Amino acid sequence: MNADIFLIGSGQTRFAEWWDKSISDLLQEAAYEALEHSPCKPSEIDMVIVANMIAERTNGQAHLGAIASALFPHNPPALRVESACASGAVALHTACGMLESGRAKNILVIGVEKMTDVPVSEVSAALMGAADSEKDAPSGLTFPGIFGLIAQRYMYEHGLTREQLNTVSAVHHRNALSNPFAQFRMEIPAEKISQSPNVAEPLCMLDCSPISDGAAACILSTTHESDMKIVASQLASDAVSLTDRKSITSFSATKTAMEKALEEADTDRKNISHMEIHDCFSIAALINVEDLGFAEPGKGIELYEQTESVPSINASGGLKACGHPVAATGIKQVTDVSKQLRASGNRWGLAQNFGGACASCGIHILEHTPVS
């Protein structure tokens, strides 16, 4: 990092189906919450970066930078970034760059998605925009279909059983019990996962993160200090179409971003105490912990089969149980890691957020310095 960047405030709406709130309402609620818990005055916000993926299709609303800027009487400069489901991490990365450049000192980074205003078929079509519209979409694939193929191949390569895979969502749901912002705060016995309706063989409904409304915001600052610093912010890309990949059971963008992030943070993965990873589908969680280097290929499930994994994984409940208002997720992950570090008193945490089938990956490492 070329500047000391502090996380000085955060806020989120509960992730849920918010029939009575508009996208502006969600933006406002999360932004005000972040400002409320920060030493930064609203007038000090000198840039707003909005993460959003599909509001153009689900809400007829582009230009969300300007919409969010208008929450402030002084209309700070604003923009929207998008990188499919990695939009949140990309917004944080853009904010880090802008802070390091000196162009801004206090940036409101806010991810929002309002997905429930249109039929599920339209949401599915919009989400498929994360894939290659020339190579993958014309085959009729949806994202559950893409991850169904990935799960099939993973099981074939590594001998993972359907029963073992059940553990992933069951753990995420158990974790969400203690998260008041989670969409689904309910314990689900492991065997119920594969008894839920089949979506895309071998994935069932309870392997899939849900459609959600919500917003998550944080304020990053170079002028106000706090006990929480962003010490690495890295993005990496990969081929968008599955047909252009060497492997579909390991995602190179995660590996590249992780390697660069550890180098930037000048730490080792064994120092990471808490992490939030991108479990859009249960199988993705296993691939992620392997690509991040916390398990050997094919052994990711062992972390989920332990009573308590080190580092903790998706203590928030992850995308499965928290909900996944797409572009809000990457920001929520970082703020959740900050809460976990404060609660444990530990030093290092990590958030991994990807887009599509990991054609984009953003990794952030947080360093906590407990106030003595």
Added chain:
Amino acid sequence: MNADIFLIGSGQTRFAEWWDKSISDLLQEAAYEALEHSPCKPSEIDMVIVANMIAERTNGQAHLGAIASALFPHNPPALRVESACASGAVALHTACGMLESGRAKNILVIGVEKMTDVPVSEVSAALMGAADSEKDAPSGLTFPGIFGLIAQRYMYEHGLTREQLNTVSAVHHRNALSNPFAQFRMEIPAEKISQSPNVAEPLCMLDCSPISDGAAACILSTTHESDMKIVASQLASDAVSLTDRKSITSFSATKTAMEKALEEADTDRKNISHMEIHDCFSIAALINVEDLGFAEPGKGIELYEQTESVPSINASGGLKACGHPVAATGIKQVTDVSKQLRASGNRWGLAQNFGGACASCGIHILEHTPVS
């Protein structure tokens, strides 16, 4: 600027109706052209920033950062930014920040839009995403409608006649005759403008920029030098809804961005020799030259009534005659200004690009140092 940022290469497709090219084809053509004319090797590109507004609706394609990154075997980190019709300027601004931060050294900035794959009604609805979907869209307004209201009010306040307004598009069309990349290279006599079909009183078809396909790219670098530097990059925001504005005949975001840009470039507006401004509708051109400080309120038309204005305005043909593939425009403006500065041997040029009814405005100032 906190770094010396050089424009070291540029390329664009012709703006046109490209029935036989996909959005990837357009990206590739512009990117390759920019690389071909730059000292930077493809492998040196260490970030890709894509500007796009409506491909999610017109092409089912989000995640265009990753799509563009995949043009390179080394898959550089990538993102997409969007700020309605100002997306191009916002991408350039983001690139400047990333270069100043030291996170990248050679950034490919590329704007693309493929608007002709869907019916005009769908394009209009998608473009209306630039307005406030809660306050303006429900009234049934379209952008021609919004600028029709603005033109009505401007005529009422300043006594501009319909006949005078004809001059704007006529000048832009005459300018485009010498631009091989323009969509409409034809001289149109002034009186024909108001004889074209009425679109939104008092605006006629020939007052409106067209629906276009196209891409424009440039490479910004801190390691390779050239005769062309970006010496100011500023964004400003304003209320999105017209109902929240003090005036609809002057756009405060342009004024704010211009003031900050002149300060950043440490120059005066009288030094600007060439400028490209955002004439999405003829009336916008007049408001822009006034807000930029080149004419008094209500007197913008006088610049168009001169044989040759100083600075030159939209020598490329502007949005009206070049075409307006929305997010490509802001990047094309900057590369056009660079061509004009090289041709004239002059020093300073400016590009003004706005989104919606100027709820976002991006201004870039270029400084040309002729090679001695």
